[in-house]
Amino acid sequence: MSLRVVRADVNQPSPRPGDTAATDPALDLVLDNPAWASLTGAHAHLGEGNDLARRFRSDVSPFSAVRDWSDPDVWAAILDLVGYDADFLAAPHEDVPVPAGWAHGNTLHGVQxxxxxxxxxxxxxxxxxxxxxxxxxxxxxxxxxxxxxxxxxxxxxxxxxxxxxxxxxxxxxxxxxxxxxxxxxxxxxxxxxxxxxxxxxxxxxxxxxxxxxxxxxxxxxxxxxxxxxxxxxxxxxxxxxxxxxxxxxxxxxxx
Structure with missing residues (x-):
């Protein structure tokens, strides 16, 4: 498989705000956390949660998201949202440890x-x-x-x-x-x-x-x-x- 990788062009001028046609996908950080951007933007009315953790309503989509896994308050925010002994369908990066009592679910590798x-x-x-x-x-x-x-x-x-x-x-x-x-x-x-x-x-x-x-x-x-x-x-x-x-x-x- 020989996928063409989108790479940033350092000589490309910075895009103007709102100018999606000029945005380099390699630099567009909104794509690094698209579920959060969606849940706090266009799909806010279809979700629920707080300032650190959100999820889609149960009859819309199973997906969830957090603003920033490095925020130490994110775990309390998830617990406040889904409760005890429940699954939150988003996972931190491998270098972010989960607190005691929490557990990782199954992981699946993919591509964007x-x-x-x-x-x-x-x-x-x-x-x-x-x-x-x-x-x-x-x-x-x-x-x-x-x-x-x-x-x-x-x-x-x-x-x-x-x-x-x-x-x-x-x-x-x-x-x-x-x-x-x-x-x-x-x-x-x-x-x-x-x-x-x-x-x-x-x-x-x-x-x-x-x-x-x-x-x-x-x-x-x-x-x-x-x-x-x-x-x-x-x-x-x-x-x-x-x-x-x-x-x-x-x-x-x-x-």
């Missing part, structure tokens, strides 16, 4: 990719916008294709589109996290019987197109071992920005 100018974004005339009435079909497709978690209100995170065959939803894609100036491509799923027809690519390019229309750029996450998906996104023009680790911590049992 960002769009480049090579992405030939375009609207798909056959794509239909999906909403609340389509949730049962969307959940059914996600359960079969397994692109990642999708709940009853996940569609409220952004714009979701799909393709139908004989009235049945066979492919979908949409928007998840919304850190400032960026939107996360997510829930890219295709019915097994319709794979190999380029449906996922068409919908991904549609998502990128409409994000650009709003002045936003697109990024995404994939597990590091999902080489098929990573190759697809590289072929579309996405580039590796950094590696990421998905994980969780469990709060102590009640005293």
């Amino acid at each position: 990719l960002v769009e480049t100018a090579q992405v030939a974004a375009r609207p798909d005339e056959e794509a239909v916008v999906l909403g609340a009435a389509d949730v049962p079909e969307m959940i059914d497709l996600v359960e079969r294709a397994q692109p990642g978690p999708f709940l009853t209100r996940t569609h409220e995170l952004g714009r979701y589109v799909g393709l139908r065959r004989d009235g049945r939803l066979v492919a979908m894609a949409g928007e998840r996290l919304r850190p400032g100036g960026w939107v996360e491509l997510s829930a890219v799923a295709t019915d097994e019987r319709y794979r190999g027809q380029g449906l996922a690519s068409r919908l991904a390019l549609d998502v990128v197109h409409h994000a650009r229309e709003r002045g936003e750029r697109t990024f995404l996450h994939a597990t590091a071992d999902n080489t098929t998906a990573i190759r697809l996104y590289e072929h579309l023009g996405f580039a590796l920005r950094r590696g990421v680790t998905f994980g969780s911590v469990r709060t102590p049992a009640a005293p």
Whole structure:
């Protein structure tokens, strides 16, 4: 696998505030903590928490985030948010020790990719916008294709589109996290019987197109071992920005 890595150009002029087109993804620190930026920005109304720890509402998304793992008060903030003997779906860096009584959950290595100018974004005339009435079909497709978690209100995170065959939803894609100036491509799923027809690519390019229309750029996450998906996104023009680790911590049992 030969992903093109986005690198900072030290000779590039500093972007103006709000000028996302001029922002170098390698320097855009909002992408280092996109869940927190989303939960304190565009998706604040879909989350709950405090100044140090936040999470999405349970019917929207399982993801959580903290402002800064190095803040010594972050552990009390998490405990205040989720309570004792509970999982918090975010994990500190390996060099940040968890307090006594806390435990690391399973970890999963992944990658973060960002769009480049090579992405030939375009609207798909056959794509239909999906909403609340389509949730049962969307959940059914996600359960079969397994692109990642999708709940009853996940569609409220952004714009979701799909393709139908004989009235049945066979492919979908949409928007998840919304850190400032960026939107996360997510829930890219295709019915097994319709794979190999380029449906996922068409919908991904549609998502990128409409994000650009709003002045936003697109990024995404994939597990590091999902080489098929990573190759697809590289072929579309996405580039590796950094590696990421998905994980969780469990709060102590009640005293």
